[in-house]
Amino acid sequence: MVDPHFIEDEQAERLKQWWKQNGTSVITGAVLGLGIIFGVNYWRDYRDTRAETASGLFVLMTSQYSAGDAEAARAAGRRVLDEFEDTPYAGKAALFLARVSYESEQGEQARVDLQWAVDNAREPETQHAARLRLARLLLSEGDLDAAASLVSVPDRGAFSSQYLELEGDLAMSRGDPAGAREAYRKALESLPQGSGFTEFLNMKLDSAVAEAGK
Secondary structure (H helix, E strand, C coil): CCCHHHHHHHHHHHHHHHHHHHHHHHHHHHHHHHHHHHHHHHHHHHHHHHHHHHHHHHHHHHHHHHCCCHHHHHHHHHHHHHHCCCCHHHHHHHHHHHHHHHHCCCHHHHHHHHHHHHHHCCCHHHHHHHHHHHHHHHHHCCCHHHHHHHHCCCCCHHHHHHHHHHHHHHHHHCCCHHHHHHHHHHHHHHCCCCCCCHHHHHHHHHHHHHHHCC
16 A cells, blocks of 8 residues: 555655756746736836827917916926927827917927927827928928828828828929819819818819919
């Protein structure tokens, strides 16, 4: 008959040998696993805190500008760009700063802010909005080639109609009403049904048709 104490002693010895061979890797794996969990949680908290701070600064910037304090609004906006570039609010702040600069007749600074948003905004929607505004600003200043370069993007997302409208505006500025007419027609086709811009685009199309018929 086998002594049960002998079996227990043998199992204990096997466990000791296994722990000698594998104990270090088990401990290392456990430490690494815990480190990854804590690291992920820390990064998530850090990211959320930064986003909340950037959001607060963005709200402060808009409220300060509404209250008539453009300089304080600019300072808050610059902080978002300088310290919270990795948050979605940086691109939005750049767009708002461009508006502040433009309304203060600082066109050059408005271009700089819009270009920053084009190059650095985290959200495609913000990048498209900045690209379109910058193109319109350049068009108004007569820099047609630079505006055309901004408009020439393959992926236009939900902004297709606005890009096509700008193509029509550029064509009209270049003395090409036939090209403008085609662009405006495509812009109208790209508009969602019931859009408030339909009438405005139709006016542009009628003007291009009349000009092309001369």
